[in-house]
Amino acid sequence: MESKIFPLYRRLSHGRNYYRIDAPDHLTELMIVGNSWMEILLEARQYPERMFIRDLIELVMPGMEEITEEQFQTFREYCQSSKTFRTM
DSSP, X not given: OOOOOXXXXXXXTTSSEEEEEEETTEEEEEEEETTEEEEXXXXXXXXXXXXXXXXXXXXXXXTEEEOOHHHHHHHHHHHHTSTTEEEO
């Protein structure tokens, strides 16, 4: 894997999962679950979690798109304005 400058921003093409990757072992995910929004902070300690983040970085997952910081922040602000927003 070539050297990357963090943070990196990704989303799944269906628009229900957004990611901010801060390091090869740390990310923030915003996701829609039913009618709720969740923010999940992941510090990858196990191999599958590290491989998941690596796949996000390298854009190898089907439907994964690179996005801008502005797109991520706009989505985050929208989520945070929802009454059903939770941080985990």
